[in-house]
Amino acid sequence: MFSYRHAFHAGNHADVLKHATLVCLLRYLTQKETALSVIDTHAGAGLYRLDGDQAHTSGEAEEGIFKLLGGTNLKTGSKGALIDDYLAVLREFNPPPKTGSPMHKLRNYPGSPLIAEKLLRPQDRLNLFEVHPTDQRLLRGLVAQRDRHQIIRLKMDDGFAGVKPLVPPPSRRGLLVCDPSYEIKSDYGKVVDMLGLALTRFATGCALIWHPIVARPEAHDLPRKLKNTAARAGKPWLYASLSVKSGQSNARGVPVGLSGSGVFVVNPPFVLAPALKEALPLMVNAMAQDEHAGFVLETGQ
Numbered sequence: 449m450f451s452y453r454h455a456f457h458a459g460n461h462a463d464v465l466k467h468a469t470l471v472c473l474l475r476y477l478t479q480k481e482t483a484l485s486v487i488d489t490h491a492g493a494g495l496y497r498l499d500g501d502q503a504h505t506s507g508e509a510e511e512g513i514f515k516l517l518g519g520t521n522l523k524t525g526s527k528g529a530l531i532d533d534y535l536a537v538l539r540e541f542n543p544p545p546k547t548g549s550p551m552h553k554l555r556n557y558p559g560s561p562l563i564a565e566k567l568l569r570p571q572d573r574l575n576l577f578e579v580h581p582t583d584q585r586l587l588r589g590l591v592a593q594r595d596r597h598q599i600i601r602l603k604m605d606d607g608f609a610g611v612k613p614l615v616p617p618p619s620r621r622g623l624l625v626c627d628p629s630y631e632i633k634s635d636y637g638k639v640v641d642m643l644g645l646a647l648t649r650f651a652t653g654c655a656l657i658w659h660p661i662v663a664r665p666e667a668h669d670l671p672r673k674l675k676n677t678a679a680r681a682g683k684p685w686l687y688a689s690l691s692v693k694s695g696q697s698n699a700r701g702v703p704v705g706l707s708g709s710g711v712f713v714v715n716p717p718f719v720l721a722p723a724l725k726e727a728l729p730l731m732v733n734a735m736a737q738d739e740h741a742g743f744v745l746e747t748g749q
């Protein structure tokens with residue numbers, strides 16, 4: 449049984465990078481009238497309380513989204529297009545204060561399924577996969593209440609295996625979002641295989657893959673393997689990573705929290721690289737925990 453629960457990690461620096469990138473992709477891909485099909489292979493619970501026990505226990509949002517905001521107030525000045533668009537989506541999940549109040553508190557943090565639902569249109573489709581029974585139940589309850597619930601299909605199946613029958617989508621416009629918890633080592637290989645298969649069947653589709661920066665060979669090799677997979681398919685890619693601190697372990701050799709993460713995008717829209725180029729230094733500046741904080745932004749074909 450899986451032990452990973454995203455509620456302990458919601459709003460951390462990895463979510464900031466992943467979800468800001470996701471918002472940029474969805475905003476761009478929904479500009480054309482033709483239907484967009486989104487596949488979220490590892491959906492999570494959908495919505496998280498940042499003032500609840502799980503978030504407080506981990507304190508990860510304190511070191512992530514709250515540092516980006518410089519507090520709990522969602523009413524911040526401009527931080528550039530990519531971050532502003534992401535914060536605009538967070539505002540949608542946090543009711544505005546009474547008129548005149550200078551505070552607009554961030555309490556609810558949307559996960560990838562609700563971010564997608566918020567930005568998709570009636571003609572689009574959202575396919576969600578989640579295997580954890582508790583998170584699946586929570587997500588099912590949320591989906592039922594959403595305005596766009598008719599466009600959503602939620603399955604309690606393996607997201608890696610669920611991709612094949614869904615690509616290519618009938619409209620030939622799609623975004624694959626793959627965000628495993630990498631609890632099991634085999635996830636790294638499955639991500640690469642799944643991307644290879646998706647590109648074989650649907651070479652023009654866009655894909656967003658998240659990965660943690662952790663001290664294990666599979667994690668280290670993953671960006672290179674993803675780049676090779678995209679290159680073999682002759683498709684352009686973008687890789688961005690954000691580190692907030694040194695990846696060192698404590699005296700007992702136990703890694704102290706997640707130091708960084710990366711997003712790999714295949715067939716990135718032209719707006720993504722300049723938007724990240726502006727946003728990444730701001731993210732590093734806001735969320736750095738030591739002098740090892742930094743970012744990488746690469747593109748290739």
Ligand SMILES: C[S@@+](CC[C@H](N)C(=O)[O-])C[C@H]1O[C@@H](n2cnc3c(N)ncnc32)[C@H](O)[C@@H]1O
Pocket residue numbers: 450452453454466489490491492493494558559560561577578579580583605606607608627628629
């Ligand atoms: C990192 S969380 C997802 C967070 C979510 N994508 C977001 O951004 O809000 C990973 C989720 O994948 C689920 N999971 C693990 N293995 C899976 C699999 N093979 N298929 C579908 N879901 C899986 C876990 O239960 C967990 O909820």
